[in-house]
Each structure stands twice: as structure tokens, then as C-alpha cells.
Amino acid sequence: MQLRFLLLSAAAAMLAACLVPVPVQAHAVLLAAEPQDGARLDTAPPDVRLEFNEPVTPARVRILDGDGVEVAGPDAVMAHGSMVHVALPADLRDGGYVVSYRVVSLDGHPVVGSTVFLVGAAGNVAAGDVAAGDVAAGDVAAGNVAAGPADRSASLAVAGVAVRAAFYLSLFVAAGGALFILLVTGPGHPCAGRFAPVMVFAALAAVASAGGRVGLTGAELVDGTLDGVWQAAAWVAGCRASVAQSGIAAAAGMAAIVLGLRTLRRPAAPVLLVAGALAAFLSLAASGHAATAPPRWLSAPLVVLHGAAAAYWIGAFWPLAVVLRVESPDAALAIVRRFARIAAAVVVLLALAGSALTLLQVGSPAALLGTWYGRVWLIKLALVLALLALAAVNRQILTPALMRAARGAANRLRRSVAMEAGLAVAIAVATASFALEPPPRALSQARQAGVDNGTDPHAGHHAAAGAAAVIEVLGRVATVSIVPGRRGANAVSVRLTSGDGGALATQAARIEMALPALGIEPITRELKPGGDGTYVLEAADLPIAGNWSLRVDVLVNDFEKTIFRADIPVGE
Amino acid sequence: MKTIYAAALVAALNAVTATTAQAHITLETAEAPAASTYKAVLRVGHGCEGTATRTIRVLIPEGAIAAKPMPKPGWTLTTREADYAKPYKYFEQTLTRGVVEVVWSGGELPDAWYDEFVFRVRLPEGEAGTVVYFPVVQECATGVHRWIEIPEPGQSAHDYKEPAPGVTLGAKKSH
Numbered sequence: 001m002q003l004r005f006l007l008l009s010a011a012a013a014m015l016a017a018c019l020v021p022v023p024v025q026a027h028a029v030l031l032a033a034e035p036q037d038g039a040r041l042d043t044a045p046p047d048v049r050l051e052f053n054e055p056v057t058p059a060r061v062r063i064l065d066g067d068g069v070e071v072a073g074p075d076a077v078m079a080h081g082s083m084v085h086v087a088l089p090a091d092l093r094d095g096g097y098v099v100s101y102r103v104v105s106l107d108g109h110p111v112v113g114s115t116v117f118l119v120g121a122a123g124n125v126a127a128g129d130v131a132a133g134d135v136a137a138g139d140v141a142a143g144n145v146a147a148g149p150a151d152r153s154a155s156l157a158v159a160g161v162a163v164r165a166a167f168y169l170s171l172f173v174a175a176g177g178a179l180f181i182l183l184v185t186g187p188g189h190p191c192a193g194r195f196a197p198v199m200v201f202a203a204l205a206a207v208a209s210a211g212g213r214v215g216l217t218g219a220e221l222v223d224g225t226l227d228g229v230w231q232a233a234a235w236v237a238g239c240r241a242s243v244a245q246s247g248i249a250a251a252a253g254m255a256a257i258v259l260g261l262r263t264l265r266r267p268a269a270p271v272l273l274v275a276g277a278l279a280a281f282l283s284l285a286a287s288g289h290a291a292t293a294p295p296r297w298l299s300a301p302l303v304v305l306h307g308a309a310a311a312y313w314i315g316a317f318w319p320l321a322v323v324l325r326v327e328s329p330d331a332a333l334a335i336v337r338r339f340a341r342i343a344a345a346v347v348v349l350l351a352l353a354g355s356a357l358t359l360l361q362v363g364s365p366a367a368l369l370g371t372w373y374g375r376v377w378l379i380k381l382a383l384v385l386a387l388l389a390l391a392a393v394n395r396q397i398l399t400p401a402l403m404r405a406a407r408g409a410a411n412r413l414r415r416s417v418a419m420e421a422g423l424a425v426a427i428a429v430a431t432a433s434f435a436l437e438p439p440p441r442a443l444s445q446a447r448q449a450g451v452d453n454g455t456d457p458h459a460g461h462h463a464a465a466g467a468a469a470v471i472e473v474l475g476r477v478a479t480v481s482i483v484p485g486r487r488g489a490n491a492v493s494v495r496l497t498s499g500d501g502g503a504l505a506t507q508a509a510r511i512e513m514a515l516p517a518l519g520i521e522p523i524t525r526e527l528k529p530g531g532d533g534t535y536v537l538e539a540a541d542l543p544i545a546g547n548w549s550l551r552v553d554v555l556v557n558d559f560e561k562t563i564f565r566a567d568i569p570v571g572e
Numbered sequence: 573m574k575t576i577y578a579a580a581l582v583a584a585l586n587a588v589t590a591t592t593a594q595a596h597i598t599l600e601t602a603e604a605p606a607a608s609t610y611k612a613v614l615r616v617g618h619g620c621e622g623t624a625t626r627t628i629r630v631l632i633p634e635g636a637i638a639a640k641p642m643p644k645p646g647w648t649l650t651t652r653e654a655d656y657a658k659p660y661k662y663f664e665q666t667l668t669r670g671v672v673e674v675v676w677s678g679g680e681l682p683d684a685w686y687d688e689f690v691f692r693v694r695l696p697e698g699e700a701g702t703v704v705y706f707p708v709v710q711e712c713a714t715g716v717h718r719w720i721e722i723p724e725p726g727q728s729a730h731d732y733k734e735p736a737p738g739v740t741l742g743a744k745k746s747h
Contacts, residue, residue: 027595027733029621041634053621053622107595110593381725473724555718558629558711558718559629559631559707559718559720560708560720561718561720561721561722565722
């Protein structure tokens, strides 16, 4: 009896199971999107179409503009079989858009993803302008904004160069004048007091331009345009960058020098002048590409030496001019000769430190012609050689003329010194122009140290200028950096190493970028090998600012994949 | 009455199991006792984006020993042997080397058809609840699917698009 019941129920169950419709056993796959993922269009499209390989039900399909605002409501979404169609409003403005879709396949499994498209020229940064890996993670940490030229307005770049050049010149006039007083004339010399007015003016100018650097750096971090200087956020951002530390050191040095100038007859004067000059030179090592080139224990002291040598030379022009005008030819001669003797050694130091810094910054001679940095360097070198030639003329011709007390010799020497000063201004402008582009060593991505975005207190503001994150999974380390870290086209680079910093052999890498706060599903891109253990994505369009969640899938070997996850903020 | 209810219950259970998403390559038997001899059946329900499957490669993970694949007519079966990370006791023997990769190649399984790829393996020792993953690489006429994602801590295979087939270890059975 019971057996019969069991058999009957089993048969009924099997029959019932056969009647339950077995769903198609697949996930849907997006075959094509119109506009294409990553397309750059001249005019706004009338609609968005997503084509899948099987009929799907749209659960949430949204089109968002660069501000994260939905431009097409849920009523605009229609599904015809395997095609999802979203009508767009007619008056779409230029900019970047994200199509974020979440659809349900026949087997009930959701399929998600996002595509992006750009309309018009606004918001488009040509991919070539922002080369991947432009900023190694360490540069971001040092507060160096080395974004591609298109990401900084021309006026901001020019202002930056002008302020930096003014900073160097005024710093060198003040600190170099202090060195002149200390080494050549001595603080007790009657002329020393005559140097003071211009040096004090230079000290004030140095402090003012240091402040200007803070504001302009902040403007670049926050806005990218010169108008950004008027925003309080720019100044806050600048104060957190390394230029602020540099500015504080410079200001302290200038204060000490001014104090020393006012108390020249007192025994405290030399101490104040030395301390002030030292602080000024140390401020040069606090920020800037040159001082942060690896290894830092070498590059920072080299910058200090190079700066001190340059200051000695440049800071001597004014005192020399004064001496030649005021003193008798004999006294002037003595001073000039003393200056020249020391200058001979200082020039050697200048050249050696400069060469060493060049070696650290420029990877190969080919980079000298091929990169912006290299070309600026060649110009600076030409100017420095011209200056050396002029100095040689001074030494060989004009100074002996002064020795012979020839008529007008002092005037000729003063004119020559004035010409040297003019060359020095040009050299300062050239030096200030280096910072517009990353040096070749940063381009070659040799940097090992990373920045942990989560614990770096500067992270919030550095992020707007390029952000990086270091993730470790199962003994493998990925350094992910996004440049410039602002909405629009970004270059993504992923550097992979083993836990001890050694090379990691990998086969391929893929990145998914999502913005969970706005519910934007992941945009998927394949990364291309960039050599030396890195993978790059030249132009990743991230049209909306916010905290993007990145997932990098790295294929280590045929059977093994490591997943790295990081949150990286993308600024406005 | 009781039989009708029973029939309905069984039918419902059947229906539920029948609708499990099978777009992924999965193992037919999802649970097995630790250190037991396990018949692994890889269910391949799809090719890559509609194209036919031509090769199935499976990696035998560390700890799973004495792997023996089942040949399939029309497919070329090859295995790769390597040293184990440490010696394992297998019945009266101590094994230090064995099959670590099984490859069925040269076949043509259209997307519309289904097939199973079988091998037998001694599962590793482990706590009940541990999942042992067998990463599978599926090569098709166009494209490759790598079912190799091992869930990160706190996640399960359901959270991934291409998870590795896995079997959950149960309590070890003493014979």
C-alpha cells in the first residue's frame, strides 16, 4: 500500500518537474551599445540603445551627466526583446555621460555595467595630452602637481612660472647677499649696510612669492584655472602641499636675514645671516621634482648645494654693483678678487650638483630632446654657459682692467654684471619652467614607494591632482594611480610587484570602475601592458566626480587571478 | 491527500533545483566529506559567447591528490604531473608527486549542447565548511572563459561573474 503511494507520488513529482518550464540557462551579455562605449560625439545623440544576446528585463537603466544628475527618467526606458532603448532629451549639453544599466536575464541573474560617451569638445581631454604614468605615486605624495598641460589653464601655468621664478630670484638675492656679506666683505664692512635695502626688499618679495606659490598650487589642485586662487579651498589645499613647508622655511630664513641686516655691527649678525641663508636653501629641498627624485637622501642635499651655489653667484650681482659704484677702485678690486676666488670653487660645485641632479632626473640622453623637461634643460644649459662666458670675460678682461685702474673700468664691469643679472633672470624662469612637466624619470615609472590613499592625511587634496592607492593581496602589491584625478579623461596606471618589491610576472589586467554612491555600475576596460610590470589605460573617461570604486583583475597565470580593490576619489 | 501533498512538495523541490543558474561551469556534487574519494563532474552548459568549447583545462589544487581523469570520446585527454608541496599518505603509500592539471582538448562542444567532464580525486583534509576550488579554463572557438575567481574573505561564489567551481568539505567520515 505505502509502496504504491510512494511510486505514485514519485511519478507525479517527475511529471510536475517536466511541466515546469526550464529557463534558458545563460546570463545575458551586452553585445553592443549605441553610442559606443567611450565614443566622442560632436552632437548629442537622440537615444541610447543597448543590445544584449537574449531578451532582458531592464531593472534600472539610467543616463547621468557630468554632475551625476539623471537626464532620462525611468519612463524613457523601453525594452524590445533583447534591445533596451532609452530616449534622451533634445537639449543635452556638452560633457561626459554615463549609461549605467542593470538588467535581468531570463535565468533571473542580473547583468550590470556602464558605458560612457562624450558630447562636444568640452570636457574632452585628448588622450595624448595625459600620458599614463605621468605622475608616479611618489610625486603625488610630495604635492607635486604634474598634470598634463591640458589640465591646467595656460594662465595658471604662466602665473606659476612667474611666481616660481620670482621666488628663486628674490630668495637668491637675499640669501646670496647674506653669503656675500659673510664670505667676501665681512659684516663689519661699511658697504654691507648699503646692501641692506635691496636685500630686505628681496626678502619681502621672497615671502610674498612663497605665499603666491601656496595659492597657485592650491588653485591647481582644486580648480586648474587661475580663478581658483580666489577660492578659500585652494589656499587650504595649498597649505597642505609641500610648497607650504617650503614657504615656511623660506619665510623663517628671510626673517633671520633681515634681522641680521639690522644688527650688522652686533656679534649676533653672522649667526643670523648663516641661519637665514641655510633655512632659505633648505626650503628649496622641501618640495619640487628635483628634491624628491629618488634616492631622496641624495637629491635633497644636491638641491641644497646647487641652490646655495647659485645664490652665491646670483646674490652677488647687487653687492658687486654697489661696491663698484661706491668704493674706490683699489678697495673694489680687493673685494672683486675675493669674490672671484670663492666663485671659482662655487661654480665647480654648481656644475657638479647640477650634473648629478640632471642624471637623477633625466633617464637617458634621448630624453633631452624628446621631452619638454629635456628641452627646457637644454635652454637652461645654454643660458648658464652664456653666463659662465660672461663671467670669464669679467675675470679675464674687465677685472684686470680694474686692476690697471683703467678709465671707466668700473663702469664696464658694472654693466657686465648687469648683463649677468639679466641672464640670471632668464635662468630662473627656465628653472621655474621645469615644474610644468614631469621629469623623464617620473615618466619611466621607476618609483617603488607608494601612497596609501587611506592613511595619508594629505590624500583628500592630493587626490584632486592625481590619486594613488597601494593594495596588497596575498603577497602581491598593486599601486594604482589615476591622473589627473579629475572628472573627464584620466590615465590609469597599475604597477604590480611582489611583496618585497620585486617583479611580478603577469599575463593581463582588467579594470572595473564603479561609482556606488550614485549607483553607477562598473565600467569595464582592458589594461594594456606598459612595460616594467605596469599596465596602463590611456584614456579612462570618468565623467562624474566622486569616490570611484576600482577593481583590478590581474591574471597572474592561466589558473590564477588576483583581485585588487581600491577607492579613489575623482575631483571636480 | 497525503500523497498529493507529498507529490507537490517533491515537484516543488525538483523545480527549485532545476532552475539553479547553470551558465557557469560548476561541480555537480557541491558537498563531500573531507579526505574522501570524490567524483568531480564539471558541468559545461555553454561555450564562450555562443561559440563552441574546444578545450577544458582544470587545475587540481594543492591538497587534492591521486587525481584520475575520465577519458571522453572525441577529445584528447592529457595530464600534467608535478611534485606536491608535501608528501601525502594515500592508503598504504606516500605520494609526493601526482597529476596537477587535466586537459581535454581537440573537442567541439557547440554552445547549444551540454557535456560533463569527469575526474576522480581524493579531496584534502580540512575543516567542515572549507571550500576547495578547482579553477577551470574553458577555451572556445573564439575566446576564453576563465572560471578562476576565488572569493575574497567575506564573499561567496555568488558575488562573482566567473567563479571557480568549488566543493564544500563536510565532516570526515571514518571507514
